[in-house]
Amino acid sequence: MPDVLVLVDHDGERVHKSTYELLAAARRLGDPAAVVVGAPGTAARLKESLARQGATSVYAAESAEAGEFLVTPAVDALELAVREAPPAAVLVSATTDGREVAARLAARLDSGLLIDAVDLDSSGVVTQIVFGGSYTVRSQVTHGVPVITVRPGAFEPEEHPGEVAERALTLPATDPAASARITARRAAPAGDRPGLTEAAVVVSGGRGVGAADGFKVVEELADALGGAVGASRAAVDAGYYPHQFQVGQTGKSVSPQLYIALGISGAIQHLAGMQTSKTIVAVNKDPEAPILDLADYGVVGDLFAVAPQLTQEVAARRAVG
Template sequence: MPDVLVLVEHDEARVHKSTHELLTAARRLGDPVAVLVGAPGTTARLRESLARYGTTRVYAAESTEAGEFVGSPAVDALYLAVRTVDPAAVLVSATTDGKEVAGRLAARLDTGLLTDAVDLDSSGTVTQIVFGGAYTTRSEVTHGIPVITLRPGSFDPEEHPGDAVEHTLAVPPVDPAVSARVTARRAALGGDRPALTEASVVVSGGRGVGGADGFKVVEELADALGGAVGASRAAVDAGYYPHQYQVGQTGKSVSPQLYIALGISGAIQHLAGMQTSKTIVAVNKDPEAPVFGVADYGVVGDLFSVAPQLTREVAARRGGS
């Protein structure tokens, strides 16, 4: 079977769930081959996790400067891996960083790029939701090696033990004159909650939350469910919640098992980032809110009454289990 390159997203200590999803998707096209960019010793820590989800080989590009530059180390490593392996496709997670890497790689390879795919079949044809969620398209690359970004949450990770034999990629040093350097890092404000794009449950608040203090009910429900907190663009623009938690066309795209929208009207910009969620629950006082058009379950009511009741019920059931 042909090889399919997968860029590994990780935090040095663990492989992100989105990478396990990519490895699962890659098996529809061929044998998953991981490309891992990180500090020395990272591959040794993560190889077992990659092997468990079907990785046949790991091409390791380890260096002390791996975390010092934005995108460039990953682009360089993938480019060298493509020249080494001649893969059937390159799969990258459709995160902010992943989309940048994929775009730069496709430009360097002079090949086709498909972004934000929500499905992928054995022929390499992808399904995309475009124009703010108004249309669903099926697309394929007709020139060169396909570079595809897959929306996190689109695939359920499936274990498929492989060998994950390690190979070294001798990537040349990054040219600082043409690369953006990381000058500082700050921890995300999220406590012990799962990352927004990796959570199986997301609870989001919108303008109807009424203010920053109102997000307490959103956080309490998310914590009761073991989920992540999201926010609509309107809530972020109003200063209710930090931008890093924005869900939508200009924020993060999510596809959790359960998405709960509290006080979100459902502007098309927001729906584009969450309508592929497996189950959608909406709570809004306006029975004509567009969000009810995509919701599996809708509650017309005051979120400050409904959400705390739901939080208490969830806590009671979990406490009794």
Template sequence: MPDVLVLVDHDGEHVYKSTYELLAAARRLGDPAAVVVGTPGTAGRFKESLARHGATSVYAAESGEAGEFLATPTVDALELAVRDASPAAVLVCATTDGREAAGRLAARLDAGLLIDAVDLDSSGVVTQIVFGGSYTVRSEVTHGTPVLALRPGAVEPEEHPVTAVERTLALPSVDPAASARITARRTGLAGDRPALNEATVVVSGGRGVGGAQGFEVVEELADALGGAVGASRAAVDAGYYPHQFQVGQTGKSVSPQLYIALGISGAIQHLAGMQTSKTIVAVNKDPEAPIFGLADCGVVGDLFAVAPQLTEGVAARRAVR
């Protein structure tokens, strides 16, 4: 079977769940081959976990410059891997960094590019949500090596243990004049909650939360469920919650197993970022809110009465267990 290249998304110490999702998707097309871009020693730390999830090959693209420049080392590594493996496709995670790398790689290879895919079949046809979530389409690359960016959460990760062969890619020196150098790093807000695009449960608040203090009920329900906290653009623009937690067309796209929307009306901008969630629960005082047209379960009521009851119910069930 042909190789299918998968760009490994990581923080230097841990592989993100989205990478395991890509490996599962890659097995539909051929033998997954993971491409690790990082400083020396990174690939060695990840090889075992990547092999456990089906990577038959691990390409180590390591250099001291890998963490000093935006995108360029990643694109260089993927291009080298494509030249070496002649893969059936290249899969990346449809994050901001992933989409940039995918676009630049497709331009270098003169190849077709499909982004924000939510499914992939064995023939290479992808399902996409387009035009702000208004349409679902099926697309296929017909020119060159397909470069495909899959939305986090679109495919369930599966363990598929194999023996991985490590291969080395010699990264070229980066031309500083043609690349963006990282001059400083700032640690974002962190805590015990999972990242938005890693979480299996997301609880989001909207304008109906009423203010920053109102997000306490959102956080309490998310913590009870072991999930992440999200926010609509309206809530973020109003200063209720930090921008990094925005879910939507201009924020992050998520596809958790459970998405709970509290006080979110359901503007197209927001739906575009969460409508592929497996189960959607909405709580809103307005029975005509558009979110109810998408929700699997809807509650017409005051979120400040409903959400605490949900939190108490979840806590009680956990205590019984």
């Protein structure tokens, strides 16, 4: 079977869950081949976990300067892998960086590009949610090697252990004049909650939360469920919660097993970022809120009355089970 290239998203020590989802998607088209871009030794640290999740080969695209530039080294690595042995497709996670990598790669290869896929079949036909979530379409690349970005959470990781071959790619020197160099790094505040795009449960708050202090009820419910906290653009713009937690068309796209929306009316921009969630629960005191039409379960009521009761019930059931 032909290879399907998967760009590995990692922090140097750990492979992110979105990559395991890509490997599961890649198996529908061929043999998953993971492309690791990083400092020397990175691929060796990640190879075992990639093999456990089904990678049949690992391309090690390593250099001392790979982590000093944005996007360009990843594009270079994928282009080299494609030129070496044309794959059935290239899969990249639909993150901010991933979309840019995919677009640049497609331009270099003169290939078709499909973004934000939520499903993929064995013939290469991709399902997408487009125009802010208004339409579901099925598309297929008809020119060149398909380059596809996949929405985090769209596929379930599947352990598929086997032997893995390692191949080396020699990255070219990056032209500083044509690439964005990273001049400084600042660690984001870390907590015990899972990452927003990797969480199985996401609890989001909107304008209805009323104030930054009001997000305490959102956080308490998320912690009771072992989930991540999200926010609507209205809540972020109002200063209730940090921007990096925004869910929606101009924020992060999520597709968890359970999405709980507290005080979110359901503007189409927000729905575009979460409507592929497996189960959606909405709490809103406005019975005409658009999100109630999308929700699997809707509660018309005050979130400050409903959410604490739900948190208490979840905590009680966990205590006995």
